[in-house]
Amino acid sequence: MGADGPLARTLAALPLVDHHCHGVVTAGLDRAGFESLLTEGAAWPGVSPFDTPVGVAVRRHCAPLLDLPRHAPAEEYVDRRAGLGAAEVNRRLLSAAGTEVFCVDTGFGPDGLTTAGQLAEAAGAGAVAYEVVRLEGVAEAVATAGVEPDEYAGVFESAAWAAVRRPGVVAVKSVAAYRTGFDLDPARPTDAEVTGAAGRWLARGGGRLADPVLMRHLLWTAVGLGLPLQLHTGFGDNDIRLHRSDPTHLTDWLHLTSGTVPVMLLHCWPYQRQAAYLAAVFEQVYLDVGLALHHVGPGRARAVLAEATEITPFRKLLYSSDAYGVAEFHLLGALAFRRGLAALLQERVDSDELSLPDALRIARWAGRDNARRVYRFTDDT
């Protein structure tokens, strides 16, 4: 429906801002390697990650870009992918995604991945990339470098400032959802609390930061840095306790930090309505449904977007892919977003619930302009 209507054409042609994604693997991938990147789970005996909604979507939408027929078998797909080589595959898929700006979280498993700049280069057509600093990585590096407990707060804050002052950094990110969940005491911890918690963490040798006091300290430090704060919410791998990643647990913290920095709720599924509520009642809250878009596939993205947009102010919805590792995800995220949103808006226009000019404006806002407004890419970053 509306596959060649004005909304579909506009969204198909719109250069997107992907306000949260990761790099892609630069080496060639065999079937096992590709499959392990295709799932938020793992590759299990007898259950191919291709036998999933996202696996089907790869064979449907990515295969033709590698000169294969639609719905090509998985084996042919990975063979052809290997034959073309990673650079060519990445170039084809990333350029087909039609993304003009990538905001790249370089803090998760960056070894063997493209840098932000390499990702944009592979996409071609003047695409540019900015960087998102993952604050847990900064904190863990501070511990690794060695610090006294009572100096931790100051050293971490200095390191965070140093990280965000680098050219091209447009946002910070926290994965508190993975580490503690959001049902935290919303108050800023005292200096003594931070020193005590840092002492216990450092005494264990640092490593993965999951202490609730230090996580609160990290979130409050983020607020002071002045950049938009991206928060992973909802769906992820099995490190998540999903119910604790419902972003409404942040309500008290959002009250306390009102008037400071934009808070970008990433992904959100299956809590997209909860995220929409927050975006509707807190000035600083924005959301996307990245990650879910490619995992549910273009055939279901419209339904997820429909829930995400039920009450969300039109200036509060952004696009992200949250693609990681394989360029298939950058392509599928963009495709699912364009098609899902176009179908959704076109239906509203067809039933005269929405005027076409309004629908086109909403499409451009969600795909590009809202992100430009929040991140101010035109500033001298």
Next chain:
Amino acid sequence: MGADGPLARTLAALPLVDHHCHGVVTAGLDRAGFESLLTEGAAWPGVSPFDTPVGVAVRRHCAPLLDLPRHAPAEEYVDRRAGLGAAEVNRRLLSAAGTEVFCVDTGFGPDGLTTAGQLAEAAGAGAVAYEVVRLEGVAEAVATAGVEPDEYAGVFESAAWAAVRRPGVVAVKSVAAYRTGFDLDPARPTDAEVTGAAGRWLARGGGRLADPVLMRHLLWTAVGLGLPLQLHTGFGDNDIRLHRSDPTHLTDWLHLTSGTVPVMLLHCWPYQRQAAYLAAVFEQVYLDVGLALHHVGPGRARAVLAEATEITPFRKLLYSSDAYGVAEFHLLGALAFRRGLAALLQERVDSDELSLPDALRIARWAGRDNARRVYRFTDDT
């Protein structure tokens, strides 16, 4: 689909019972004033409340009632609204809503709003209004008037009885969802507990009631009054901790109070399925999806109603608008309910899952007769 089928015609013509709403502003509204009432958030710089699903719905469905073209620009809409004057706007929109009975919660920000009687008068066509007593307001007035801690329980109970014995009162309401959430100890508090909690509250000068013991006492007092108890659940402004307003947290309390009064779960979004579960397994529980209806707009109301009605017994679904402040919401709530439910039922009839007579009966029950059955308007109230 089915826009002029028998379900659509029947629901378009059905006089509705709006079992929970508020009055409308009697003064004229400038753009800022109108926009501030259009959102559960606030008017934020650069983000007009018109740029939301409900804003689009106002321009689409209300503009023609003010002699403007469909999808008129926001500026023209507020200008025309101001030019016509509040009384004429309210008359046009309220009469177009086709509501025959309004149950009006007069306990939230009533200054400058129509009374229940004025609301019905503006709607014309013999519409009548009944009153819903907000118990937190009664309790707070008791504190303001001055009371000793050990007398609080008795004085509050007497005041509640006095309030509900006034002519035209058909229900009581609690906003416990806003004040404490529903994850309360379900047991009736002891006298000593109430006195202790009242002492602490009164020592602070009373004011906004949010003490968990006093909230439990309020809910248990409500049970004794014999009238249907309306409970706000789910979506609201940012005073809500949404996850604590999931009505399934009330399960133990519903067991303890079984056999007493009807419990009307208001709004419920995004917990409409949780509310439907409670309505399916507790005799005394009913639900509506008010507030959500106009905020998501007629284009999406069907999907929300479809979830709300998945397992809900047909005698358990009611209509409310939860409109507050602007008559646009009374109109849009009614329109979204009529069209959403008609589309939903017509589809079932078209696929022969439901007979037309059954569908028509369900429509009349949900829009009017279920409320009449619960509230017994024909009694001498």
Next chain:
Amino acid sequence: MGADGPLARTLAALPLVDHHCHGVVTAGLDRAGFESLLTEGAAWPGVSPFDTPVGVAVRRHCAPLLDLPRHAPAEEYVDRRAGLGAAEVNRRLLSAAGTEVFCVDTGFGPDGLTTAGQLAEAAGAGAVAYEVVRLEGVAEAVATAGVEPDEYAGVFESAAWAAVRRPGVVAVKSVAAYRTGFDLDPARPTDAEVTGAAGRWLARGGGRLADPVLMRHLLWTAVGLGLPLQLHTGFGDNDIRLHRSDPTHLTDWLHLTSGTVPVMLLHCWPYQRQAAYLAAVFEQVYLDVGLALHHVGPGRARAVLAEATEITPFRKLLYSSDAYGVAEFHLLGALAFRRGLAALLQERVDSDELSLPDALRIARWAGRDNARRVYRFTDDT
């Protein structure tokens, strides 16, 4: 849509494995008796259980199998049902369900119900039945038979082993969702903890097992038995605290028990997305949307299945009816599953998001082959 397409035909003809259901009443039922089985609530004055989505579905889809017109009135339906007699009604409805394998939970209210063997016999056409052992029933029988607290753990474990070694047993089941919910300490309790808790329980005379320590012990004992473990999640009667039956509360326990037995999340509604998440990230997790299928009816089953399958690996979705008491539910569960899944898959094929061979494979996996793979019915059970 697609009511006679290849997916509809394939699914209509597919012999299903109903991996979780119960027996049906062998005696005749009057209206009150039938209505009491039609609802997860109770029969309330003035609110017939026929006035529900499932009641409408019975009149639509079961009436013709009893030689009545579609949408026959409730009174005619129960009269005709009584006239035909339970055995004939059960034969007609169960054979129409087209189920080839029933996995029967015989642990809930089995008096007056068909045994597993009788259920299969009534279904005819070579249908076979296996048994699912409800572990709470085993534990409660141990208490009834008399046991010392410090022997409880050993005696329960022996009894569980004896129960699962009987011929035809293919799985165990826990109703922890009803008894404690899933927000339990995930760790295996110590011997001393179990003895202490058993002492308190036995001192009260045993009975309904709802002690958190003993429930944890039961779940950990289940893991040692080596058979798939079925867990009721989500929707049920009003003994459930729905929010505590969200299966994501099991995440820590799933980590601790990884690599042991398959965990079959039953029903799941309204947490089908949460269940899908777990199935996507834990190798051992599977899910179905039984119970919901007949309660929402064939008209809405597609929407529930669409959410359940958004990210679920195709080898992780199973079919169950969770039918109890009346064969109408075995029929409606099967019908809703076949039609809902067919409509869902056909739409994906029609929009070329999915190839027809893939869709047919997914249909066969979900309806039959995934269950065969997990339960290994061909083993000598």
